[in-house]
Amino acid sequence: MAPLEPWEKVLVKAESFLETVHGHVACTDCHEGVQSLDKDTAHEDMIARPSEAESGVCFECHTDLDGVFQNSLHATLQGYWTVLDTRSAPENHAALEGAFGNHCANCHTSCGDCHVSQPASVGGGFFDGHVFTRTPPMTRSCTACHGSRVGNEYLGKNEGFPGDVHFREGRMNCVDCHSSHELHGQPANCAKCHVAPEEMTMTPADHRYAGLQSPSCESCHPSAILGKDNIEMHTVHGADLSCQVCHSISYTSCDGCHVAISEKTGNPFFATDATYPTFVIGFNPQRSYTRPYKYVTLRHVPATPDGFSFYGENLLPNFNALPTWAYATPHNTQLKTPQAESCNACHGNPAIFLTIDKLKPEEVDANLNVIVDQVPAPVEEPNLPN
Amino acid sequence: MRKFWQFMILVTATLYLTGCQPSGISASLDSMEAPVSAEGLLPIPSVDDPSPAPMGETQPVIDECISCHSDKDRLIDTAKPVEESAESESSGVG
Numbered sequence: 001m002a003p004l005e006p007w008e009k010v011l012v013k014a015e016s017f018l019e020t021v022h023g024h025v026a027c028t029d030c031h032e033g034v035q036s037l038d039k040d041t042a043h044e045d046m047i048a049r050p051s052e053a054e055s056g057v058c059f060e061c062h063t064d065l066d067g068v069f070q071n072s073l074h075a076t077l078q079g080y081w082t083v084l085d086t087r088s089a090p091e092n093h094a095a096l097e098g099a100f101g102n103h104c105a106n107c108h109t110s111c112g113d114c115h116v117s118q119p120a121s122v123g124g125g126f127f128d129g130h131v132f133t134r135t136p137p138m139t140r141s142c143t144a145c146h147g148s149r150v151g152n153e154y155l156g157k158n159e160g161f162p163g164d165v166h167f168r169e170g171r172m173n174c175v176d177c178h179s180s181h182e183l184h185g186q187p188a189n190c191a192k193c194h195v196a197p198e199e200m201t202m203t204p205a206d207h208r209y210a211g212l213q214s215p216s217c218e219s220c221h222p223s224a225i226l227g228k229d230n231i232e233m234h235t236v237h238g239a240d241l242s243c244q245v246c247h248s249i250s251y252t253s254c255d256g257c258h259v260a261i262s263e264k265t266g267n268p269f270f271a272t273d274a275t276y277p278t279f280v281i282g283f284n285p286q287r288s289y290t291r292p293y294k295y296v297t298l299r300h301v302p303a304t305p306d307g308f309s310f311y312g313e314n315l316l317p318n319f320n321a322l323p324t325w326a327y328a329t330p331h332n333t334q335l336k337t338p339q340a341e342s343c344n345a346c347h348g349n350p351a352i353f354l355t356i357d358k359l360k361p362e363e364v365d366a367n368l369n370v371i372v373d374q375v376p377a378p379v380e381e382p383n384l385p386n
Numbered sequence: 387m388r389k390f391w392q393f394m395i396l397v398t399a400t401l402y403l404t405g406c407q408p409s410g411i412s413a414s415l416d417s418m419e420a421p422v423s424a425e426g427l428l429p430i431p432s433v434d435d436p437s438p439a440p441m442g443e444t445q446p447v448i449d450e451c452i453s454c455h456s457d458k459d460r461l462i463d464t465a466k467p468v469e470e471s472a473e474s475e476s477s478g479v480g
Contacts, residue, residue, distance in 0.1 A: 006468060007461035014456035027451035037450050039464050130455075148479045254479055265472040272478030 004125035009117075013129025022132050030057050049120075051111035058111045065184055068192075071204035072185025074109040079207040083303070087316040095312040102268040103259045107145065114141050114183075135175055142174040148275075149252045149299070153332040158277065161249055164333050177215040209327060213290045217243040232382060233340065242293040244330055245281055246340040251330035253278040257302035260310035272302050279339070281346075282354035282370040286327045298354055298370055299328035305362075320366040325354055348378030 017023045028035060033046030050057045059066035073079055084096050106120065113119040114136040117126050122144040127137055136142060143151030156163025166172040190200040205211060223229040233246065256273030282298040284291065305319040339346045346352065353372040356364065454460050
């Protein structure tokens with residue numbers, strides 16, 4: 001979508017907005033400032049983006065999310081810190097905080113970024129004249145941030161590759177799978193919503209694959225996991241393969257992201273070395289009760305040992321603590337895929353597995369636990385009905 | 387003498403009937419008096435109030451902020467000049 005004009009970003013559709021619940025709240029209740037027809041006077045001490053203010057004005061009415069959203073990954077960006085802290089050392093944390101503030105923190109998402117205006121990272125501006133929307137418009141909100149990989153895959157914007165079947169055939173929006181719990185975070189105290197005899201607590205998510213698998217394909221396709229659909233591949237493989245191993249097609253990987261501050265302008269900038277389509281199956285680095293798969297799809301992430309060298313020497317001394325081929329859930333699901341055409345399209349086909357020869361020498365150590373050392377042997381093809 | 391007794395009977399009957407008057411009337415009259423407005427309470431509408439809000443209806447808030455921010459021409463007139471921002475030096479996919 002073309003960027004909005006400055007006036008367009010702040011144009012309120014009075015006739016629509018005033019009929020909504022939020023339209024019955026005085027502007028200054030949220031934005032502060034002063035009631036005046038003079039612009040400078042009116043804007044004195046005004047808060048342009050009230051949901052980002054420490055006052056937490058949204059939670060005065062939306063009390064169910066108070067103490068919940070603040071712990072969500074959208075608010076904390078804790079996923080970045082989980083990775084940075086694992087690869088770094090405590091003495092480097094301060095230097096990385098500076099880098100994080102300059103290059104990563106603007107991915108922080110507030111209530112308003114999803115429910116009233118486009119995210120600041122894509123220029124801001126109201127979706128619809130300050131009328132609040134319960135469901136964020138997918139391409140102006142969700143994929144405005146999650147665009148270069150997930151968004152392009154889902155919407156079919158990668159040349160030569162169709163979009164996700166859920167979008168092509170079902171016109172499904174992100175929130176059709178990604179629930180409010182997932183997007184807003186979950187309360188630390190389960191009993192806040194669920195009545196149970198025992199006290200249950202959970203720590204806030206520290207990365208996108210933390211905790212239960214949510215959403216999971218099985219929520220809508222339960223027969224696939226239970227082997228009730230008479231599809232031999234589902235029966236044979238069970239939970240050995242993540243759904244994406246058979247049902248994803250090529251997706252985007254990136255290499256070598258470096259960040260710095262421009263000497264010319266003083267603005268932060270980044271540079272990535274390469275972006276390319278991949279389809280790679282490897283061992284599951286996140287194997288757990290809720291993600292029991294032996295094999296999963298892996299995406300190369302642009303992390304690199306000297307990516308933050310502008311901010312200090314050797315800031316990621318434990319770089320190899322995490323793989324650069326990371327657990328991935330590509331958003332380009334298809335019913336039929338090249339690797340699932342037959343058993344031996346996958347079995348005995350090293351081209352689609354992460355074997356050691358595909359790695360740069362300096363990345364071998366980081367990926368030891370995801371490298372497939374022995375590709376599954378070819379099998380006799382069963383006589384499948386046409 | 388006869389008139390005197392007739393007068394006394396009339397006075398006694400009047401007093402007797404007055405004593406039977408239910409006390410609730412004066413009590414309900416008291417409650418109909420305008421309450422004294424106390425500090426911290428909402429002002430009580432009076433007949434002099436020119437625009438009492440109808441019961442059960444919420445009035446939309448129309449304020450100066452909205453009157454300006456819903457006027458495209460005024461927003462264009464009062465918009466800050468767009469500063470030429472330096473071209474981003476970022477390269478590759480973010």
